[in-house]
Amino acid sequence: MKIQFVQGEVAPAAYTEDFYGGIDIYIYEGVGREVPGLERRAADLLELYGLSEREALVLLHIVKRGSSSAGEIAKALQLRRVEAYKLVKKLAEDNLIHASAGKPVTYSSQPLESFITTITGAQMQKLKGMEMAKEELITLSRNLPRSHSKASNQQFRMIQGREQIYGHLGRMVRGAAKSVDLILTRSDLALSHVVGLTDSLNQAADRGTKVRLISRVDESTMEAAEGLSNRCELRHSNVTTLGRLSVADTSQTLISLVLDKSLGKRNAKDVAIWSDSGDFAGMMGSLFDTAYRASVPRQGKLRVVGAPEETAE
Structure with a gap:
Protein backbone atom coordinates (compact mmCIF):
# COMPACT_ATOMS: atom_id res chain seq x y z
CA MET A 1 0.00 0.00 0.00
CA PHE A 115 -19.78 22.50 -15.12
CA ILE A 116 -16.71 21.64 -17.21
CA THR A 117 -18.42 22.64 -20.46
CA THR A 118 -19.50 26.00 -19.02
CA ILE A 119 -16.08 26.84 -17.57
CA THR A 120 -14.23 25.69 -20.69
CA GLY A 121 -16.47 27.80 -22.93
CA ALA A 122 -15.93 30.89 -20.77
CA GLN A 123 -12.16 30.41 -20.76
CA MET A 124 -12.05 29.87 -24.53
CA GLN A 125 -14.07 33.04 -25.05
CA LYS A 126 -11.67 34.91 -22.79
CA LEU A 127 -8.68 33.53 -24.69
CA LYS A 128 -10.26 34.55 -27.99
CA GLY A 129 -10.71 38.10 -26.67
CA MET A 130 -7.09 38.19 -25.54
CA GLU A 131 -5.92 37.08 -29.00
CA MET A 132 -8.03 39.79 -30.65
CA ALA A 133 -6.63 42.47 -28.34
CA LYS A 134 -3.02 41.29 -28.67
CA GLU A 135 -1.93 43.32 -31.71
CA GLU A 136 -3.73 46.49 -30.61
CA LEU A 137 -2.22 46.27 -27.13
CA ILE A 138 1.29 45.85 -28.54
CA THR A 139 0.79 48.89 -30.80
CA LEU A 140 -0.55 51.00 -27.93
CA SER A 141 2.33 50.02 -25.65
CA ARG A 142 4.86 51.15 -28.25
CA ASN A 143 3.19 54.56 -28.53
CA LEU A 144 2.82 55.24 -24.81
CA PRO A 145 4.80 58.29 -23.60
CA ARG A 146 7.87 57.18 -21.73
CA SER A 147 8.46 58.61 -18.27
CA HIS A 148 11.76 58.30 -16.46
CA SER A 149 12.24 57.80 -12.78
CA LYS A 150 13.41 60.66 -10.62
CA ALA A 151 16.71 58.91 -10.03
CA SER A 152 17.44 58.69 -13.77
CA ASN A 153 16.95 62.48 -14.15
CA GLN A 154 19.40 63.40 -11.42
CA GLN A 155 22.47 65.20 -12.69
CA PHE A 156 26.07 65.50 -11.55
CA ARG A 157 28.18 68.15 -13.24
CA MET A 158 31.81 69.18 -12.87
CA ILE A 159 32.68 72.88 -12.73
CA GLN A 160 36.25 73.98 -13.43
CA GLY A 161 37.69 77.31 -12.30
CA ARG A 162 37.10 79.55 -9.29
CA GLU A 163 35.25 82.28 -11.18
CA GLN A 164 32.85 79.71 -12.65
CA ILE A 165 32.31 78.23 -9.18
CA TYR A 166 31.50 81.66 -7.72
CA GLY A 167 29.05 82.25 -10.56
CA HIS A 168 27.28 78.96 -9.89
CA LEU A 169 27.12 79.67 -6.15
CA GLY A 170 25.48 83.01 -6.90
CA ARG A 171 22.86 81.39 -9.12
CA MET A 172 22.07 78.81 -6.45
CA VAL A 173 21.61 81.53 -3.83
CA ARG A 174 19.45 83.70 -6.10
CA GLY A 175 17.27 80.75 -7.04
CA ALA A 176 16.76 79.42 -3.51
CA ALA A 177 13.27 79.85 -2.08
CA LYS A 178 13.51 78.23 1.35
CA SER A 179 17.09 77.80 2.53
CA VAL A 180 20.75 78.27 1.66
CA ASP A 181 23.54 76.62 3.64
CA LEU A 182 27.12 77.65 2.80
CA ILE A 183 30.60 76.74 3.96
CA LEU A 184 33.15 79.16 2.52
CA THR A 185 36.91 79.41 2.81
CA ARG A 186 38.45 82.52 4.35
CA SER A 187 39.40 83.73 0.85
CA ASP A 188 35.84 83.18 -0.37
CA LEU A 189 34.41 85.29 2.44
CA ALA A 190 36.99 88.03 1.85
CA LEU A 191 36.07 88.13 -1.86
CA SER A 192 32.31 87.70 -1.39
CA HIS A 193 31.51 91.41 -1.90
CA VAL A 194 33.78 91.55 -4.97
CA VAL A 195 32.15 88.60 -6.75
CA GLY A 196 28.61 89.70 -5.83
CA LEU A 197 27.96 86.87 -3.38
CA THR A 198 27.36 89.24 -0.45
CA ASP A 199 24.56 91.03 -2.32
CA SER A 200 23.00 87.72 -3.37
CA LEU A 201 23.02 86.42 0.22
CA ASN A 202 21.55 89.64 1.63
CA GLN A 203 18.80 89.69 -1.01
CA ALA A 204 17.95 86.05 -0.31
CA ALA A 205 17.68 86.77 3.42
CA ASP A 206 15.53 89.86 2.76
CA ARG A 207 13.00 87.84 0.75
CA GLY A 208 12.65 85.30 3.57
CA THR A 209 15.11 82.61 2.54
CA LYS A 210 16.91 81.13 5.54
CA VAL A 211 20.64 81.79 5.04
CA ARG A 212 23.25 80.01 7.16
CA LEU A 213 26.94 80.57 6.53
CA ILE A 214 30.11 79.12 8.07
CA SER A 215 33.54 80.62 7.44
CA ARG A 216 36.64 81.86 9.25
CA VAL A 217 36.03 85.26 10.81
CA ASP A 218 39.27 87.14 11.51
CA GLU A 219 40.98 90.41 10.63
CA SER A 220 41.10 89.57 6.91
CA THR A 221 37.38 88.76 6.68
CA MET A 222 35.87 91.07 9.31
CA GLU A 223 34.90 93.77 6.78
CA ALA A 224 33.14 91.20 4.55
CA ALA A 225 31.42 89.68 7.59
CA GLU A 226 30.10 93.06 8.66
CA GLY A 227 28.71 93.58 5.15
CA LEU A 228 26.35 90.64 5.58
CA SER A 229 22.83 91.35 6.77
CA ASN A 230 21.96 90.37 10.32
CA ARG A 231 19.37 88.08 8.75
CA CYS A 232 22.26 85.98 7.44
CA GLU A 233 23.30 83.59 10.18
CA LEU A 234 27.11 83.73 9.95
CA ARG A 235 29.15 81.52 12.25
CA HIS A 236 32.91 81.17 12.73
CA SER A 237 34.92 77.99 12.32
CA ASN A 238 38.61 77.30 11.91
CA VAL A 239 37.95 74.21 9.80
CA THR A 240 36.88 75.89 6.55
CA THR A 241 40.07 76.09 4.52
CA LEU A 242 39.83 72.81 2.61
CA GLY A 243 36.80 73.44 0.47
CA ARG A 244 33.36 74.86 -0.13
CA LEU A 245 29.91 73.41 0.40
CA SER A 246 26.56 74.83 -0.66
CA VAL A 247 23.12 73.26 -0.24
CA ALA A 248 20.12 75.15 -1.66
CA ASP A 249 16.53 74.20 -0.79
CA THR A 250 17.77 70.70 0.17
CA SER A 251 17.66 69.89 -3.55
CA GLN A 252 20.89 71.26 -5.03
CA THR A 253 24.43 70.77 -3.82
CA LEU A 254 27.79 72.20 -4.79
CA ILE A 255 30.92 70.79 -3.19
CA SER A 256 34.37 72.07 -4.10
CA LEU A 257 38.00 71.43 -3.27
CA VAL A 258 40.42 74.34 -3.07
CA LEU A 259 43.55 73.16 -4.86
CA ASP A 260 45.24 76.57 -4.83
CA LYS A 261 45.01 78.75 -1.70
CA SER A 262 46.09 81.91 -3.47
CA LEU A 263 43.71 84.87 -3.38
CA GLY A 264 41.84 86.06 -6.43
CA LYS A 265 38.78 84.91 -8.31
CA ARG A 266 40.61 83.95 -11.51
CA ASN A 267 42.01 80.58 -10.59
CA ALA A 268 41.59 77.64 -12.94
CA LYS A 269 42.72 74.93 -10.53
CA ASP A 270 39.66 74.88 -8.27
CA VAL A 271 37.17 72.11 -9.11
CA ALA A 272 33.56 71.67 -7.97
CA ILE A 273 30.82 69.09 -8.41
CA TRP A 274 27.21 70.26 -8.64
CA SER A 275 24.19 67.94 -8.33
CA ASP A 276 20.42 68.16 -8.12
CA SER A 277 20.16 64.78 -6.38
CA GLY A 278 17.86 65.11 -3.37
CA ASP A 279 19.55 62.19 -1.62
CA PHE A 280 22.98 63.74 -2.08
CA ALA A 281 21.68 67.13 -0.89
CA GLY A 282 20.21 65.49 2.21
CA MET A 283 23.52 63.83 3.04
CA MET A 284 25.48 67.07 2.56
CA GLY A 285 22.84 68.96 4.56
CA SER A 286 23.45 66.64 7.51
CA LEU A 287 27.19 67.29 7.20
CA PHE A 288 26.54 71.04 7.23
CA ASP A 289 24.32 70.76 10.33
CA THR A 290 27.12 68.99 12.20
CA ALA A 291 29.61 71.71 11.26
CA TYR A 292 27.10 74.45 12.12
CA ARG A 293 26.57 73.13 15.64
CA ALA A 294 30.33 73.03 16.18
CA SER A 295 30.86 76.64 15.04
CA VAL A 296 30.71 79.95 16.96
CA PRO A 297 28.11 82.73 16.41
CA ARG A 298 29.62 85.66 14.52
CA GLN A 299 28.48 88.30 17.03
CA GLY A 300 30.86 87.12 19.72
CA LYS A 301 33.67 86.50 17.24
CA LEU A 302 33.38 89.97 15.70
CA ARG A 303 33.54 91.58 19.14
CA VAL A 304 36.71 89.66 19.90
CA VAL A 305 38.33 90.46 16.56
CA GLY A 306 37.31 94.11 16.60
CA ALA A 307 38.13 94.83 20.26
CA PRO A 308 40.65 97.72 20.66
CA GLU A 309 43.97 96.84 22.17
CA GLU A 310 44.54 98.05 25.74
CA THR A 311 47.30 100.64 26.10
CA ALA A 312 49.69 100.48 29.01
CA GLU A 313 49.76 103.50 31.25
Whole structure:
Protein backbone atom coordinates (compact mmCIF):
# COMPACT_ATOMS: atom_id res chain seq x y z
CA MET A 1 0.00 0.00 0.00
CA LYS A 2 1.34 3.41 -0.98
CA ILE A 3 0.53 6.42 1.23
CA GLN A 4 1.22 9.99 0.13
CA PHE A 5 0.98 12.91 2.55
CA VAL A 6 -0.35 16.14 1.03
CA GLN A 7 -0.06 18.95 3.62
CA GLY A 8 -2.53 17.38 6.02
CA GLU A 9 -2.75 15.29 9.15
CA VAL A 10 -2.87 11.52 9.30
CA ALA A 11 -6.34 10.25 10.17
CA PRO A 12 -7.98 6.82 10.24
CA ALA A 13 -8.81 5.59 6.75
CA ALA A 14 -12.41 6.23 5.78
CA TYR A 15 -12.07 3.95 2.78
CA THR A 16 -9.53 2.92 0.20
CA GLU A 17 -9.73 2.24 -3.49
CA ASP A 18 -7.92 -0.11 -5.82
CA PHE A 19 -5.94 2.09 -8.23
CA TYR A 20 -3.89 0.63 -11.07
CA GLY A 21 -3.24 -2.60 -9.21
CA GLY A 22 -2.35 -1.00 -5.88
CA ILE A 23 -3.95 0.84 -3.00
CA ASP A 24 -3.25 4.58 -3.14
CA ILE A 25 -4.18 6.65 -0.09
CA TYR A 26 -3.67 10.42 0.09
CA ILE A 27 -3.67 12.51 3.24
CA TYR A 28 -5.06 15.70 1.70
CA GLU A 29 -4.49 19.37 2.58
CA GLY A 30 -6.74 20.52 5.40
CA VAL A 31 -8.79 17.32 5.21
CA GLY A 32 -8.72 14.94 8.14
CA ARG A 33 -9.47 11.74 6.24
CA GLU A 34 -7.48 9.83 3.68
CA VAL A 35 -8.41 10.52 0.04
CA PRO A 36 -8.61 7.67 -2.51
CA GLY A 37 -6.42 7.87 -5.60
CA LEU A 38 -9.19 8.40 -8.18
CA GLU A 39 -10.76 11.12 -6.07
CA ARG A 40 -7.35 12.72 -5.61
CA ARG A 41 -6.77 12.76 -9.37
CA ALA A 42 -10.21 14.28 -10.01
CA ALA A 43 -9.52 16.98 -7.41
CA ASP A 44 -6.22 17.82 -9.10
CA LEU A 45 -7.99 18.21 -12.45
CA LEU A 46 -10.69 20.42 -10.95
CA GLU A 47 -7.98 22.79 -9.74
CA LEU A 48 -7.28 23.53 -13.41
CA TYR A 49 -10.77 25.03 -13.55
CA GLY A 50 -10.12 27.47 -10.72
CA LEU A 51 -11.20 25.50 -7.65
CA SER A 52 -9.09 25.23 -4.54
CA GLU A 53 -8.12 21.78 -3.29
CA ARG A 54 -10.72 21.70 -0.52
CA GLU A 55 -13.44 23.15 -2.76
CA ALA A 56 -12.74 20.37 -5.26
CA LEU A 57 -13.05 17.66 -2.58
CA VAL A 58 -16.32 19.10 -1.27
CA LEU A 59 -17.74 19.28 -4.80
CA LEU A 60 -16.71 15.69 -5.53
CA HIS A 61 -18.32 14.53 -2.30
CA ILE A 62 -21.62 16.19 -3.25
CA VAL A 63 -21.43 14.75 -6.77
CA LYS A 64 -20.93 11.23 -5.37
CA ARG A 65 -23.68 11.55 -2.76
CA GLY A 66 -26.17 13.41 -4.95
CA SER A 67 -26.86 15.83 -2.09
CA SER A 68 -25.36 16.48 1.30
CA SER A 69 -25.60 18.91 4.21
CA ALA A 70 -22.68 20.95 5.51
CA GLY A 71 -22.64 18.82 8.65
CA GLU A 72 -22.44 15.61 6.62
CA ILE A 73 -19.63 17.09 4.52
CA ALA A 74 -17.71 18.10 7.64
CA LYS A 75 -18.07 14.60 9.10
CA ALA A 76 -17.20 12.76 5.88
CA LEU A 77 -14.12 14.87 5.11
CA GLN A 78 -13.26 15.36 8.79
CA LEU A 79 -13.36 19.13 8.46
CA ARG A 80 -14.34 21.62 11.09
CA ARG A 81 -18.01 22.50 10.68
CA VAL A 82 -17.21 26.22 10.26
CA GLU A 83 -14.81 25.39 7.43
CA ALA A 84 -17.39 23.17 5.74
CA TYR A 85 -19.97 26.00 5.84
CA LYS A 86 -17.46 28.43 4.28
CA LEU A 87 -16.69 26.00 1.46
CA VAL A 88 -20.31 25.25 0.52
CA LYS A 89 -21.12 28.97 0.69
CA LYS A 90 -18.31 29.72 -1.79
CA LEU A 91 -19.37 26.91 -4.14
CA ALA A 92 -22.99 28.09 -4.00
CA GLU A 93 -21.96 31.67 -4.81
CA ASP A 94 -20.13 30.33 -7.87
CA ASN A 95 -23.29 28.41 -8.93
CA LEU A 96 -21.47 25.09 -8.70
CA ILE A 97 -23.88 23.71 -6.11
CA HIS A 98 -27.46 24.60 -5.20
CA ALA A 99 -29.05 24.77 -1.76
CA SER A 100 -32.37 23.12 -0.98
CA ALA A 101 -34.44 24.42 1.92
CA GLY A 102 -34.94 22.09 4.83
CA LYS A 103 -33.57 21.08 8.18
CA PRO A 104 -30.73 20.78 7.59
CA VAL A 105 -30.13 22.64 4.32
CA THR A 106 -28.78 20.24 1.73
CA TYR A 107 -26.64 20.97 -1.30
CA SER A 108 -26.73 19.32 -4.71
CA SER A 109 -24.58 19.76 -7.80
CA GLN A 110 -25.10 19.91 -11.51
CA PRO A 111 -23.34 17.13 -13.42
CA LEU A 112 -19.62 17.73 -13.72
CA GLU A 113 -19.95 17.57 -17.51
CA SER A 114 -22.13 20.70 -17.48
CA PHE A 115 -19.78 22.50 -15.12
CA ILE A 116 -16.71 21.64 -17.21
CA THR A 117 -18.42 22.64 -20.46
CA THR A 118 -19.50 26.00 -19.02
CA ILE A 119 -16.08 26.84 -17.57
CA THR A 120 -14.23 25.69 -20.69
CA GLY A 121 -16.47 27.80 -22.93
CA ALA A 122 -15.93 30.89 -20.77
CA GLN A 123 -12.16 30.41 -20.76
CA MET A 124 -12.05 29.87 -24.53
CA GLN A 125 -14.07 33.04 -25.05
CA LYS A 126 -11.67 34.91 -22.79
CA LEU A 127 -8.68 33.53 -24.69
CA LYS A 128 -10.26 34.55 -27.99
CA GLY A 129 -10.71 38.10 -26.67
CA MET A 130 -7.09 38.19 -25.54
CA GLU A 131 -5.92 37.08 -29.00
CA MET A 132 -8.03 39.79 -30.65
CA ALA A 133 -6.63 42.47 -28.34
CA LYS A 134 -3.02 41.29 -28.67
CA GLU A 135 -1.93 43.32 -31.71
CA GLU A 136 -3.73 46.49 -30.61
CA LEU A 137 -2.22 46.27 -27.13
CA ILE A 138 1.29 45.85 -28.54
CA THR A 139 0.79 48.89 -30.80
CA LEU A 140 -0.55 51.00 -27.93
CA SER A 141 2.33 50.02 -25.65
CA ARG A 142 4.86 51.15 -28.25
CA ASN A 143 3.19 54.56 -28.53
CA LEU A 144 2.82 55.24 -24.81
CA PRO A 145 4.80 58.29 -23.60
CA ARG A 146 7.87 57.18 -21.73
CA SER A 147 8.46 58.61 -18.27
CA HIS A 148 11.76 58.30 -16.46
CA SER A 149 12.24 57.80 -12.78
CA LYS A 150 13.41 60.66 -10.62
CA ALA A 151 16.71 58.91 -10.03
CA SER A 152 17.44 58.69 -13.77
CA ASN A 153 16.95 62.48 -14.15
CA GLN A 154 19.40 63.40 -11.42
CA GLN A 155 22.47 65.20 -12.69
CA PHE A 156 26.07 65.50 -11.55
CA ARG A 157 28.18 68.15 -13.24
CA MET A 158 31.81 69.18 -12.87
CA ILE A 159 32.68 72.88 -12.73
CA GLN A 160 36.25 73.98 -13.43
CA GLY A 161 37.69 77.31 -12.30
CA ARG A 162 37.10 79.55 -9.29
CA GLU A 163 35.25 82.28 -11.18
CA GLN A 164 32.85 79.71 -12.65
CA ILE A 165 32.31 78.23 -9.18
CA TYR A 166 31.50 81.66 -7.72
CA GLY A 167 29.05 82.25 -10.56
CA HIS A 168 27.28 78.96 -9.89
CA LEU A 169 27.12 79.67 -6.15
CA GLY A 170 25.48 83.01 -6.90
CA ARG A 171 22.86 81.39 -9.12
CA MET A 172 22.07 78.81 -6.45
CA VAL A 173 21.61 81.53 -3.83
CA ARG A 174 19.45 83.70 -6.10
CA GLY A 175 17.27 80.75 -7.04
CA ALA A 176 16.76 79.42 -3.51
CA ALA A 177 13.27 79.85 -2.08
CA LYS A 178 13.51 78.23 1.35
CA SER A 179 17.09 77.80 2.53
CA VAL A 180 20.75 78.27 1.66
CA ASP A 181 23.54 76.62 3.64
CA LEU A 182 27.12 77.65 2.80
CA ILE A 183 30.60 76.74 3.96
CA LEU A 184 33.15 79.16 2.52
CA THR A 185 36.91 79.41 2.81
CA ARG A 186 38.45 82.52 4.35
CA SER A 187 39.40 83.73 0.85
CA ASP A 188 35.84 83.18 -0.37
CA LEU A 189 34.41 85.29 2.44
CA ALA A 190 36.99 88.03 1.85
CA LEU A 191 36.07 88.13 -1.86
CA SER A 192 32.31 87.70 -1.39
CA HIS A 193 31.51 91.41 -1.90
CA VAL A 194 33.78 91.55 -4.97
CA VAL A 195 32.15 88.60 -6.75
CA GLY A 196 28.61 89.70 -5.83
CA LEU A 197 27.96 86.87 -3.38
CA THR A 198 27.36 89.24 -0.45
CA ASP A 199 24.56 91.03 -2.32
CA SER A 200 23.00 87.72 -3.37
CA LEU A 201 23.02 86.42 0.22
CA ASN A 202 21.55 89.64 1.63
CA GLN A 203 18.80 89.69 -1.01
CA ALA A 204 17.95 86.05 -0.31
CA ALA A 205 17.68 86.77 3.42
CA ASP A 206 15.53 89.86 2.76
CA ARG A 207 13.00 87.84 0.75
CA GLY A 208 12.65 85.30 3.57
CA THR A 209 15.11 82.61 2.54
CA LYS A 210 16.91 81.13 5.54
CA VAL A 211 20.64 81.79 5.04
CA ARG A 212 23.25 80.01 7.16
CA LEU A 213 26.94 80.57 6.53
CA ILE A 214 30.11 79.12 8.07
CA SER A 215 33.54 80.62 7.44
CA ARG A 216 36.64 81.86 9.25
CA VAL A 217 36.03 85.26 10.81
CA ASP A 218 39.27 87.14 11.51
CA GLU A 219 40.98 90.41 10.63
CA SER A 220 41.10 89.57 6.91
CA THR A 221 37.38 88.76 6.68
CA MET A 222 35.87 91.07 9.31
CA GLU A 223 34.90 93.77 6.78
CA ALA A 224 33.14 91.20 4.55
CA ALA A 225 31.42 89.68 7.59
CA GLU A 226 30.10 93.06 8.66
CA GLY A 227 28.71 93.58 5.15
CA LEU A 228 26.35 90.64 5.58
CA SER A 229 22.83 91.35 6.77
CA ASN A 230 21.96 90.37 10.32
CA ARG A 231 19.37 88.08 8.75
CA CYS A 232 22.26 85.98 7.44
CA GLU A 233 23.30 83.59 10.18
CA LEU A 234 27.11 83.73 9.95
CA ARG A 235 29.15 81.52 12.25
CA HIS A 236 32.91 81.17 12.73
CA SER A 237 34.92 77.99 12.32
CA ASN A 238 38.61 77.30 11.91
CA VAL A 239 37.95 74.21 9.80
CA THR A 240 36.88 75.89 6.55
CA THR A 241 40.07 76.09 4.52
CA LEU A 242 39.83 72.81 2.61
CA GLY A 243 36.80 73.44 0.47
CA ARG A 244 33.36 74.86 -0.13
CA LEU A 245 29.91 73.41 0.40
CA SER A 246 26.56 74.83 -0.66
CA VAL A 247 23.12 73.26 -0.24
CA ALA A 248 20.12 75.15 -1.66
CA ASP A 249 16.53 74.20 -0.79
CA THR A 250 17.77 70.70 0.17
CA SER A 251 17.66 69.89 -3.55
CA GLN A 252 20.89 71.26 -5.03
CA THR A 253 24.43 70.77 -3.82
CA LEU A 254 27.79 72.20 -4.79
CA ILE A 255 30.92 70.79 -3.19
CA SER A 256 34.37 72.07 -4.10
CA LEU A 257 38.00 71.43 -3.27
CA VAL A 258 40.42 74.34 -3.07
CA LEU A 259 43.55 73.16 -4.86
CA ASP A 260 45.24 76.57 -4.83
CA LYS A 261 45.01 78.75 -1.70
CA SER A 262 46.09 81.91 -3.47
CA LEU A 263 43.71 84.87 -3.38
CA GLY A 264 41.84 86.06 -6.43
CA LYS A 265 38.78 84.91 -8.31
CA ARG A 266 40.61 83.95 -11.51
CA ASN A 267 42.01 80.58 -10.59
CA ALA A 268 41.59 77.64 -12.94
CA LYS A 269 42.72 74.93 -10.53
CA ASP A 270 39.66 74.88 -8.27
CA VAL A 271 37.17 72.11 -9.11
CA ALA A 272 33.56 71.67 -7.97
CA ILE A 273 30.82 69.09 -8.41
CA TRP A 274 27.21 70.26 -8.64
CA SER A 275 24.19 67.94 -8.33
CA ASP A 276 20.42 68.16 -8.12
CA SER A 277 20.16 64.78 -6.38
CA GLY A 278 17.86 65.11 -3.37
CA ASP A 279 19.55 62.19 -1.62
CA PHE A 280 22.98 63.74 -2.08
CA ALA A 281 21.68 67.13 -0.89
CA GLY A 282 20.21 65.49 2.21
CA MET A 283 23.52 63.83 3.04
CA MET A 284 25.48 67.07 2.56
CA GLY A 285 22.84 68.96 4.56
CA SER A 286 23.45 66.64 7.51
CA LEU A 287 27.19 67.29 7.20
CA PHE A 288 26.54 71.04 7.23
CA ASP A 289 24.32 70.76 10.33
CA THR A 290 27.12 68.99 12.20
CA ALA A 291 29.61 71.71 11.26
CA TYR A 292 27.10 74.45 12.12
CA ARG A 293 26.57 73.13 15.64
CA ALA A 294 30.33 73.03 16.18
CA SER A 295 30.86 76.64 15.04
CA VAL A 296 30.71 79.95 16.96
CA PRO A 297 28.11 82.73 16.41
CA ARG A 298 29.62 85.66 14.52
CA GLN A 299 28.48 88.30 17.03
CA GLY A 300 30.86 87.12 19.72
CA LYS A 301 33.67 86.50 17.24
CA LEU A 302 33.38 89.97 15.70
CA ARG A 303 33.54 91.58 19.14
CA VAL A 304 36.71 89.66 19.90
CA VAL A 305 38.33 90.46 16.56
CA GLY A 306 37.31 94.11 16.60
CA ALA A 307 38.13 94.83 20.26
CA PRO A 308 40.65 97.72 20.66
CA GLU A 309 43.97 96.84 22.17
CA GLU A 310 44.54 98.05 25.74
CA THR A 311 47.30 100.64 26.10
CA ALA A 312 49.69 100.48 29.01
CA GLU A 313 49.76 103.50 31.25
